[in-house]
């Protein structure tokens with residue numbers, strides 16, 4: 001449910017999943033955003049609250065922890081909005097990646113924290129070597145690889161380490177939780193093919209909430 005008590009013509013905002021655990025993290029994030037100016041400082045200050053959510057059980061409904069057959073990322077990958085600020089300044093979402101599936105190589109274009117809630121993942125991070133002047137080309141080089149277990153999390157502070165993909169290594173789906181300072185699934189970001197050296201515009205979309213232009217197009 002939307003926390004404002006009514007639905008909007010351009011997709012639901014506010015707490016799409018309203019539990020005390022989610023409210024505690026979002027409230028703390030808003031407090032930090034008001035009090036601190038630097039993204040790196042905010043991310044550091046938010047680590048305890050984020051770790052607390054990852055360590056808690058019972059707050060993520062089954063429907064937000066399951067594969068999405070209509071996924072735009074393919075392979076049944078599901079991206080579910082849990083909280084969306086109406087002004088596009090913050091979101092919290094779960095990402096469900098089935099066994100053996102991998103996300104495209106992508107960027108996020110916002111600061112935040114990403115952590116593993118269930119299952120196991122392998123993350124491959126890239127650095128970009130070109131200057132981005134050609135919209136269709138990107139020269140990427142692997143900068144870091146890491147395995148993630150439940151409770152592990154990492155900061156995103158673009159442009160450093162902002163391009164990556166994750167693959168599920170558990171025999172059950174992996175579920176990661178993302179707190180990011182944009183409306184991640186609705187902003188136009190980028191999908192990369194490192195082998196081909198190409199980049200394309202990419203908007204992943206939420207499985208449970210429409211983006212503004214989509215809702216407008218449907219009238």
Ligand SMILES: [Fe+2]
Nearest residue numbers: 106107108164
């Ligand atoms: Fe990502």
